[in-house]
Amino acid sequence: MHSSIESLKASTGEASSILATLNSIESLKASSKLLGLEQYMLCNNIEIGAPKRNQRFPDLRGESNRKSVEALVKNTGTEFLQCGLAARIYSDVTYGLKEARGVHDWRNNLIVGAATGAVLALTTAMDTAACSRLCPRVPAHFNRSVSRFSFSFKASSSQASGSTTQGDEKLLYSGVGFLGLGIMGSPMAHNLLKAGYDVTVWSRTKSKCDTLISLGAQYKSSPGEVAASCEITFAMLADPESAVDIACGEHGVASGMGPGKGYVDVSTVDGATSKLISARIKSTGGLFLEAPVSGSKKPAEDGKLIFLTAGDKSLYETASPLLDVMGKSKFYLGDVGNGAAMKLVVNMIMGSMMASFSEGLLLSEKLGLDPAVLVEVISQGAISAPMYSVKGPSMIQSLYPPAFPLKHQQKDLRLALRLAESVSQATPVAAAANELYKLAKSHGLSDHDFSAVIEALKARLEQKE
Numbered sequence: 001m002h003s004s005i006e007s008l009k010a011s012t013g014e015a016s017s018i019l020a021t022l023n024s025i026e027s028l029k030a031s032s033k034l035l036g037l038e039q040y041m042l043c044n045n046i047e048i049g050a051p052k053r054n055q056r057f058p059d060l061r062g063e064s065n066r067k068s069v070e071a072l073v074k075n076t077g078t079e080f081l082q083c084g085l086a087a088r089i090y091s092d093v094t095y096g097l098k099e100a101r102g103v104h105d106w107r108n109n110l111i112v113g114a115a116t117g118a119v120l121a122l123t124t125a126m127d128t129a130a131c132s133r134l135c136p137r138v139p140a141h142f143n144r145s146v147s148r149f150s151f152s153f154k155a156s157s158s159q160a161s162g163s164t165t166q167g168d169e170k171l172l173y174s175g176v177g178f179l180g181l182g183i184m185g186s187p188m189a190h191n192l193l194k195a196g197y198d199v200t201v202w203s204r205t206k207s208k209c210d211t212l213i214s215l216g217a218q219y220k221s222s223p224g225e226v227a228a229s230c231e232i233t234f235a236m237l238a239d240p241e242s243a244v245d246i247a248c249g250e251h252g253v254a255s256g257m258g259p260g261k262g263y264v265d266v267s268t269v270d271g272a273t274s275k276l277i278s279a280r281i282k283s284t285g286g287l288f289l290e291a292p293v294s295g296s297k298k299p300a301e302d303g304k305l306i307f308l309t310a311g312d313k314s315l316y317e318t319a320s321p322l323l324d325v326m327g328k329s330k331f332y333l334g335d336v337g338n339g340a341a342m343k344l345v346v347n348m349i350m351g352s353m354m355a356s357f358s359e360g361l362l363l364s365e366k367l368g369l370d371p372a373v374l375v376e377v378i379s380q381g382a383i384s385a386p387m388y389s390v391k392g393p394s395m396i397q398s399l400y401p402p403a404f405p406l407k408h409q410q411k412d413l414r415l416a417l418r419l420a421e422s423v424s425q426a427t428p429v430a431a432a433a434n435e436l437y438k439l440a441k442s443h444g445l446s447d448h449d450f451s452a453v454i455e456a457l458k459a460r461l462e463q464k465e
């Protein structure tokens, strides 16, 4: 009788200790869910666990910049929170067990270890499910999820061994295509590669792909093949003609598109061209986003472009992490055509500014003023713009290394003037500037930087003298 009472007491003690443990687990589950931290991070594309292989140690690769420092702070914060959560679970369950059982022995340690692991696994699984519900348009492999802790270790070991085998990391990357590796396309694709994405490239001139291939990019022999092998394909092409040809022509992007795929055209074209491409892409079941960029060669290299996007909002959301790798900001402007229009208005202003600046530099010289001092004066006043400080010194030396080719600036002015005409607005300043760029082209300056427009003015002045 006595022994059965003792064994009943013992089993009651065990039961209450298990109950206390379960209560601790429940309260911790609730508090971690209330915090919602992991879910917030997932839905905002903040890395959970260790950074991706190719994103680690940017300072060692000489790529340290504002973004890498931010990423470092975010990752450190995340890992700090995860450690904090584990520590709290451990201490709460230890306390609960000790209170319930009145002793602290190896059994407590065993139960505490199991409970901590179980709660972390459970909250991870619940967060993943919740985020899938909250972010339904983000494809599964963009969700940094599954077993984060085991992933962290796998990522670490692949970094440590320097292996190019991606293993589970492949789950996290989407195949990203990039077409058109000119002045802008090359650094943009390079930044995607550096960020760890699985990039496939194509350019009309195959040799333009060589550097990126040597850095790990894949190559396909047509735009259609790139689109077929990638979930999202970007294109950075010269003008409306090449943009249409590459998207809709034989072996073009559309031939490789289909449901679940997206095409993002970052070239500067007019709205009508963009709409035509959009219709063709959408006829395949794919999604389309126009996303012309503000910013030139250096911002492209630094990942500081400004995206002016319009089109399928869901593609905008899916592509956002990629845009964030290549740019410092992005605007979503609604229907296809609005991104193109915004870009053309911006470049119309820029073309006129550069023509006016050129006129001022030549006039200051003629008046016996030092144009270098003019550049300095401008840089300190209300009309200061980075463009004047960056281009002014080389213009004074008659040097025009191409960052933004003059032929593209003239193309943008031509398209902007047509756009203004479509709404019956007079644009006399832009029209005059356009004439100067046309003149510069006729002097063989198409492939020089657009600041070479000053040479057209010089030629005109010489003619008059």
Ligand SMILES: NC(=O)C1=CN([C@@H]2O[C@H](COP(=O)(O)OP(=O)(O)OC[C@H]3O[C@@H](n4cnc5c(N)ncnc54)[C@H](OP(=O)(O)O)[C@@H]3O)[C@@H](O)[C@H]2O)C=CC1
Binding pocket: 179, 180, 181, 182, 183, 184, 185, 203, 204, 205, 206, 208, 236, 237, 238, 239, 241, 242, 245, 246, 266, 267, 268, 269, 293, 294, 295, 296, 297, 403, 404, 405, 408, 409
């Ligand atoms: N440079 C700048 O500062 C900026 C440019 N832009 C815009 O970005 C786009 C690209 O500019 P950028 O990189 O400077 O120009 P580039 O002239 O350096 O590159 C143009 C790209 O288009 C490709 N291309 C040209 N014609 C054809 C064709 N018929 N068929 C297939 N491909 C073709 C070229 O291929 P390949 O070389 O392989 O032959 C190259 O990859 C333009 O629309 C421009 O207006 C926008 C913002 C800034």
Ligand SMILES: O=CCCC(=O)O
Binding pocket: 268, 293, 294, 295, 296, 347, 404
């Ligand atoms: O389209 C070219 C834009 C260049 C720039 O924004 O500096």
